[in-house]
Amino acid sequence: xxxxxxxxxxxxxxxxxxxxxxxxxxxGHSHVYWYRQLPEEGLKFMVYLQKENIIDESGxxxxxxxxxxxxxxxxxxxxxxxxxxxxxxxxxxxxxMVASYNEQFFGPGTRLTVL
Amino acid sequence: xxxxxxxxxxxxxxxxxxxxxCSHNNIATNDYITWYQQFPSQxxxxxxxxxxxxxxxxxxxxxxxxxxxxxxxxxxxxxxxxTAVYYCxxxxxxxxxxxxxxxxxxxxxxxxx
Numbered sequence: 725x726x727x728x729x730x731x732x733x734x735x736x737x738x739x740x741x742x743x744x745x746x747x748x749x750x751x752g753h754s755h756v757y758w759y760r761q762l763p764e765e766g767l768k769f770m771v772y773l774q775k776e777n778i779i780d781e782s783g784x785x786x787x788x789x790x791x792x793x794x795x796x797x798x799x800x801x802x803x804x805x806x807x808x809x810x811x812x813x814x815x816x817x818x819x820x821m822v823a824s825y826n827e828q829f830f831g832p833g834t835r836l837t838v839l
Numbered sequence: 840x841x842x843x844x845x846x847x848x849x850x851x852x853x854x855x856x857x858x859x860x861c862s863h864n865n866i867a868t869n870d871y872i873t874w875y876q877q878f879p880s881q882x883x884x885x886x887x888x889x890x891x892x893x894x895x896x897x898x899x900x901x902x903x904x905x906x907x908x909x910x911x912x913x914x915x916x917x918x919x920x921x922t923a924v925y926y927c928x929x930x931x932x933x934x935x936x937x938x939x940x941x942x943x944x945x946x947x948x949x950x951x952x
Contacts, residue, residue, distance in 0.1 A: 766945050767883065787867070830884065835880075
């Protein structure tokens with residue numbers, strides 16, 4: 725059973741370009757979470773999605789960031805017009821169920837570098 | 840928000856028991872306490888979760904006092920491979936929210952030979 729998969733593992737973008745980060749949850753998981761981790765810091769929640777629905781995007785910046793989890797295919801975190809401050813590791817996690825259950829399975833992350 | 844406070848770092852020797860305490864004074868009734876382990880350049884890995892009293896699995900134990908304002912992760916007989924950052928996470932995921940799914944700065948555990 726493959727774990728959570730993220731690609732690309734490393735992504736380099738110049739300021740003003742778009743970054744697309746993909747996440748394929750574990751088989752059977754329908755809940756996806758995106759986190760951002762700056763160097764030497766903990767993970768910060770960005771958005772929680774179920775298939776075709778955004779459940780909680782309270783941690784996501786209001787501008788330039790968007791996320792989706794379509795009926796078919798991976799979840800996508802999209803960052804438009806990237807700036808140097810967007811450089812970070814972006815982790816995706818999935819879980820099979822909700823309701824006060826915090827066991828999430830994390831992917832290896834995508835390291836975004838903005839030049 | 841149930842902010843968590845953990846020691847920044849801890850050192851231990853191989854074979855010793857390590858206890859990492861997390862304070863969460865504002866924990867809510869519905870919140871669970873979850874601990875994750877993270878190695879460099881990897882995603883966090885679930886270790887253990889609990890609501891109250893004591894939980895034990897094959898890798899760790901979690902002690903939660905009655906007031907639930909703190910919790911202690913206990914790692915028995917650590918080895919060098921247990922060197923990692925350990926995060927305490929307090930919160931809950933419900934059908935409409937992923938409230939408080941924010942990790943603190945974590946505790947860097949270094950196991951020495």
